[in-house]
């Protein structure tokens with residue numbers, strides 16, 4: 007269904023007679039004026055049966071048109087079971103007069119006035135008692151004592167870390183801070199927050215200390231920089247005071263600081279979401295990084311926090327930290343179980359378990375606890391399933407009352423379907439003129455996205471509903487999240503990724519079953535989702551509704567009862583092993599002796615959680631032997647361990663040893679026979695190894711018929727390149743005909759072959775991205791969501807940078823320092839009696855000169871390709887693609903319209919020259935607007951459709967003009983910089 011901007015003719019007796027106003031255009035403003043609409047608190051507010059009866063109840067509604075259905079009413083059961091909801095009362099928090107330490111101005115905190123004012127400006131006037139107690143734990147603020155703490159979601163953990171981190175940076179001007187977060191969205195959000203917090207703050211004067219010279223040349227203001235894969239920021243470690251990073255970037259920064267000898271500049275490392283240590287894919291890098299810091303013993307303060315840590319004491323023991331557990335949640339949450347259209351209270355999981363077992367029990371003496379509210383059954387076909395009916399009714403009720411609801415679904419498809427249903431039920435609810443305008447803006451922003459947008463959003467956004475999942479592009483997700491955050495949208499239906507990745511609070515969190523895909527979510531994820539309910543500053547209470555089917559009652563109850571799993575090391579042999587860890591420490595020259603490596607192992611979480619230490623030492627020995635065998639490390643003439651050029655390149659590029667070896671084989675092959683007359687070989691080298699892209703081209707997602715037709719369309723040189731890489735078109739043809747999904751992956755060789763085929767499949771998509779094919783077209787071609795394609799492009803950015811580093815390192819000869827000359831941190835352990843596994847192993851022949859120069863050439867070629875990858879454009883457009891908003895297709899269109907250089911663009915008139923080109927690109931959007939308007943005019947007999955079209959067209963123009971002006975300004979800046987650079991060069 008397409009968007010209909012005028013909120014269709016009323017069908018509900020409450021707001022106006024159905025279809026009686028034909029030919030009279032009714033705007034949402036008119037509706038808002040007519041309607042008596044008083045938002046009240048939802049929970050604990052009874053709605054009389056009489057009201058429902060007067061309107062005939064849901065059962066009596068008949069369908070008026072396809073766009074509208076009515077959400078079922080939710081009615082109270084009886085007076086005695088009405089849930090008493092105690093809203094948050096600010097008075098219940100102790101005052102500063104009673105507890106002076108609740109003010110950040112208190113001398114014990116010794117914080118600059120400006121920082122305290124900045125906190126107040128962001129809504130923090132008084133801190134919570136637990137925050138104060140945690141900060142006042144001895145040594146936390148003053149003597150760099152490490153700290154591990156937990157508090158419920160929304161409990162205010164970040165404030166404690168912010169205070170400790172900023173105090174460290176402000177009072178130790180030579181020191182830097184690392185703040186590590188697991189998701190890019192969180193990194194971006196936190197960077198913005200910290201930048202606001204440090205406004206107007208200056209580092210204290212200081213004349214001594216390492217790194218001071220570098221610091222002095224910089225401004226005394228605090229610089230906060232974010233680092234994450236795919237970020238286009240050119241900032242470096244030395245430019246910043248606070249680096250906000252993803253886990254991988256943080257580990258790479260620490261590695262290079264150790265290697266360069268600047269690790270002493272690091273004063274504090276804050277790790278948010280510390281429970282991620284448990285995550286086999288990414289979390290184990292947390293452990294590598296923290297183990298190095300523990301081992302270095304340089305007094306770097308480590309602060310770790312999480313809402314879901316079952317064993318904080320173990321982690322505190324490992325990190326030699328104080329630990330603090332807070333249970334405080336400023337906004338109380340009221341939890342409910344919803345089953346068969348009935349809402350039961352479940353104040354805690356025990357009560358839920360009781361309710362659940364009573365509901366499923368065949369024992370008549372087991373009477374279920376009394377429900378509080380009943381959701382009326384629906385006669386609409388779409389709402390016949392009680393689970394869907396409940397979810398839709400609860401979400402619609404929240405939105406109707408003017409609050410925000412977050413609905414979690416188990417899949418992308420179901421989140422879209424549920425969003426459409428909720429939108430249909432909210433279709434008749436008028437929004438204010440201002441909100442309507444804002445929703446128009448949201449749609450215009452979506453329509454202006456170069457990567458296109460999910461058309462289904464046109465159906466939901468006008469009713470104040472959005473959806474959010476990884477199939478959408480980042481830009482779509484950002485627009486939806488922002489619109490929800492500022493109240494333009496009232497409901498977001500999301501997959502679980504939203505709970506972990508973005509900080510969006512809601513009055514109500516509604517779980518449409520507790521599954522992610524087919525599996526039950528884990529207890530930690532469940533907490534994250536439910537913890538989104540009721541945020542300080544936004545809501546007075548929070549409510550969660552876990553809606554489930556009968557067959558799910560028991561597993562859901564078990565899930566709620568389940569203890570959070572203890573956070574364990576991922577360095578065990580069944581998970582990631584210890585090989586990468588050992589290679590990193592040797593490659594960064596942090597450790598070069600066996601004793602040093604043993605000490606490293608003793609500083610790992612693995613050591614603290616392993617059932618016996620001998621097992622860890624055996625693992626260490628096995629890892630050393632394996633690294634020697636793979637020629638990633640070698641034994642030097644001084645009987646120490648040193649990295650080979652390959653080991654060094656692997657660590658510098660952020661790869662695992664296994665991926666590094668895979669990539670190395672490909673690169674060596676490229677060096678020996680590179681297919682120069684096609685770009686396919688280069689694109690392949692830039693394509694991330696399949697498991698890195700996770701969702702793109704995993705085994706099951708290679709569509710062999712598509713693969714075959716892609717091969718058929720290739721020119722000879724490209725096909726030659728692929729054959730050289732290892733692709734056999736006959737095998738692809740065979741797989742396409744057989745309908746089989748997978749290549750066998752039983753042996754090492756089979757694994758490698760399967761990886762190559764999957765990687766080449768992704769290469770085709772990457773080639774399309776670089777050749778300016780619109781993301782929509784690529785998405786259709788591979789039958790994959792646009793978000794997945796975009797994710798591939800982004801992963802490629804990080805991977806490409808890694809490949810370039812890899813080649814550069816392979817081109818740099820490695821020298822082995824004698825023990826007394828090295829910058830090792832373990833010098834003291836090197837002695838004549840030092841035990842050395844693998845001693846006597848012949849050293850790997852050093853890399854030959856011709857190989858080194860080959861890698862150097864490859865690095866240069868890859869660097870050129872990297873710019874194309876960033877720009878998403880062909881080589882002839884690279885210059886233009888430096889300009890803000892000028893990427894891929896836009897660069898091509900400008901070029902074709904005569905703007906062939908940055909200079910030409912800088913001299914353009916945004917309105918006269920650029921806007922028409924942009925409107926040309928947006929032609930399909932105008933057509934879509936016209937279609938929508940025509941359709942609603944036909945349906946509603948709307949005489950003023952022409953005005954509506956003009957209004958939406960004007961909006962689009964305004965938006966595009968703003969973009970065009972930014973483009974011209976950006977081109978002028980780039981051109982000026984270029985002129986200055988040339989002038990410098992000529993002088």
Ligand SMILES: Nc1ncnc2c1ncn2[C@@H]1O[C@H](COP(=O)(O)OP(=O)(O)OP(=O)(O)O)[C@@H](O)[C@H]1O
Pocket residue numbers: 128129130131132133134137157158159160161162163164165312313537541542543
């Ligand atoms: N003392 C305080 N006074 C007022 N608002 C506060 C206070 N402490 C924190 N907040 C606000 O409460 C909200 C939640 O805080 P925060 O993000 O730190 O929670 P959290 O414990 O880190 O939650 P999560 O586990 O979800 O990340 C934020 O908007 C924050 O600004």
